[in-house]
Amino acid sequence: MHDNYCNNESNPSKETCCTKKPIELYVFIDPLCRNCWDFSASFKKFILEYGHYFSATFIPVSGYYTTKKLLEKNFNSLSFVWEKTARRSDILCDQDIWLDNKELYPYYSAIAIKAAELQGRHAGLNYLKKLQEYYFLMNKDITEKEVLIECAKEINIDVKEFIDDLNGPLSIKAFQCDLKITKEMLITEIPSVVFFSENIEEEGLKINGFESYQTYVKILQLMSKEKLTKRNLPDLLDYIKVNPFVTVNELCDVYEQSIQQIELYLKKMMLLRKVKKVIQNDTEFYQYIH
Incomplete structure (x- = not known):
């Protein structure tokens, strides 16, 4: 199932998402969702203690939380976001239109994450963290191009390359690919985590919503089929x-x-x-x- 998401054609990143680690995680988050912000602390601990067993790909499903809250929809379905984005597919593909179109809020922030990610998975993760800091701690409008560029400067990535990618088609295509993956994996809550083993014949295990830390550890233990060795936390x-x-x-x-x-x-x-x-x-x- 998950091998379809590890080729450069379906995910237009400058680095492959394939890895030699035995477990692959797909982490679905909304940068504007407070619950995802709280989830990040637990996931940081998970990476520190057990990150040697897995790699993680973050999928920004931007717009899920905000759209649901504004329209008072049922939080158990992402279908509205999928349909809304699908109807805007032509607009998203026309970069000259969407760059100045506030109606596309809040997709701009998710596309910016993909632009940063084109410089590497680590750069994308750092950019996501910085974006959340600007939104939750500084009350910044993370749909403003100037704010998005400032976040790129803060994490010391190539700003010129980031701006070029922000204005280019690859970031938009990568974001649309993320939405496709979200739909195909039947994600119904944010945050959610899907675990895949290195055996492509095995089905993935999905955790919908924010669960306890030990739940993620138990799933990792089950998927790895070996006794886990926990790393010491840093000072x-x-x-x-x-x-x-x-x-x-x-x-x-x-x-x-x-x-x-x-x-x-x-x-x-x-x-x-x-x-x-x-x-x-x-x-x-x-x-x-x-």
């Missing part, structure tokens, strides 16, 4: 270094420590001037001081 300060905005709750979830333990650690780091507190939208975040 807490190293984690903060590579995650620009972290909350106490996120650190508690990732490191499985109490609020009191995490707060005590952060106070020590603040006294040592290695960490600072930042307040955004009435929420406390902590940042590493470079």
Whole structure:
């Protein structure tokens, strides 16, 4: 089933999505969905502890959350988004029209993710993280071209190449391919994760919605058919270094420590001037001081 998604023809990326790791994950998210933002912390822990067993391809289903919320549709179906995007297929293919067409909100952000991803899977993931920070923490309009370019500058990718790809057909085609994959895999909730083993004859296992961390571990164990070896988490300060905005709750979830333990650690780091507190939208975040 999943081998169809590992060729360059169906996924117009500059790097192949095939991998030698035994498990392939397809992670379906909406950059504008708060639940997906919360899910990212749990998935970061999953990658840190078990990422040596799998590779992950992120599929931005932009518009699912916003469209459903605005139209008060049933959250158990993505059919409206598929049909709406299909009707706009001709517009999406005509880049000169959609670049200045606000009616296409919020697809622009998803297309920008694909433009970043053309510089590599890691670049695409970093861009997604930065886009969510701009949206949830800074109240930025991530459908504005200037904001999207600023995000590219922040993660130090080739900005000129990003702009060229943002204005080119490959990013749009990649986004349309993602929507096709979403429909073919019968994704009904966001976020969702589909697990595939290296045996292409086996069916994938799908987790619809945001489940507990142990659920993902159990599925990985089942798919890998071997005893999993968990990697040690990085030092807490190293984690903060590579995650620009972290909350106490996120650190508690990732490191499985109490609020009191995490707060005590952060106070020590603040006294040592290695960490600072930042307040955004009435929420406390902590940042590493470079």
